[in-house]
Amino acid sequence: MMDLATLAERLRRITVEITSDGRGTGAGVVWAPELIVTNAHVIHGPRVAVRGAGCSPVEGFVVAGDRAADLALLRVPGLECPAAVRAGDGTVAVGALIVALGHPLGVPGAVTRGIVHAVGAITPGGRSWIQADLKLAPGNSGGPLADACGRVVGVNAMIAGGLALAIPVSEVQRFARAAGVPVP
């Protein structure tokens, strides 16, 4: 039987802490073994320090980045974190329970819970977001937004009008393919 504590613990294992150029801390999701997805705005140089839960920091290298999409891919040799389980397309329903993991305001591995507020663009013709009624803070950027089973549904990217906005998994997958780093 899964409770919130178990779910949070599972997500902590697939979430890393990223420090880039000594400027603050962001989060990242272990997308595949030794491969991290995060926000481009978390990255300030070609090399970053990546730390998994309960591990020492290891060096990571930026393999792809897209400022407009606000996504970056990092290769982190020697990172011993399990890869996230991702939800398939079209599996987030409005009202469904969701959980975010990250390091808000420097608090490592903090969990926040909420529900899916809506899925789609904020402004007409804009990009599609998973909009969540959930509390995010600086330090959550790049971290996972997951469903009640612990499957990652998006990558937390920003706060707008009190809403948490996450980039859907399908968009991350498209970005990875376009960057020549196909992920199963």
Added chain:
Amino acid sequence: MDRLLDLSDQLAAAAQRVGQWVLAVHGRPRVPSTGIHWRSGLIVTANHTLQTDDDLSVTRPTGESSRVTVVGRDPGLDIAILRGDDSAMAVAEVGDSDAVRVGHMVLALGAGPRASWGVISAIGAASSRRADGELFSLDLRLYPGFSGGPLVDARGSVVGVNTSGASRHLHLAIPANAVNRVVDAVVRHGRVPQAYLGVSTQQIRVPEGVGEQAGVGRSRAVIVVEVQSGSPAAAGLLVGDVILALDGIAIADPLDLRGALRPERIGQPVTASVLRAGRVIEVSLTVGERPDRGR
């Protein structure tokens, strides 16, 4: 079964179900508010979101828009009732809001549907403005456009109408039972009758100890500056009377007086505790219906 997944599925199912009863209401510039198909052809929304009585329209969950007209407003409760042709749209399942308790889990929905989740944090808002004193204070976020939308319990029934009309920082809901009384009045009379006494008042400070005599212990009350002839007040109130309380509920300013006069009190007796010539006396009045001033 997985408890978290069960809860998640139930929340999502409730949002989907209630989303069928919810409309976008276009009654102000920019952000539309939300309305609920409360009874066949009658849509409930938050009064403060309708800035006009003309050119009002709603958008149904299917995306179709149609014209609606205002059939009644209850500014004291912040409820407005609209009439439209919504025979094709499902009618909301309205629950018993008296069963709602502090700590109960609730969803708030906006047109879209968009959803927000939290708990009932208190019953009875801080203000005494609403004499029925039964507003729900919510520990959840009402996003722009959520006013007029449904507050939904764990069963997926509508137990209130959300409003941030009192303040952007106060997230409140009007209990469904209070909304039902307004809707009943519309069904019965074709409008929302406005209760009145027929006085104009101003706030004043009362001498120490006077409030205690009336059993209210407040330092402020209202002084009668005008009594309309032929009104319920003309039967017992005089210019210069200080109204301390109505039926034991303290009246500290003119808005308290308005809040105490709910439409369902029309025709009923009310006792005013009045300071007149240095003595606190009780004056019996009958709440009247405000005459239609015409349009």
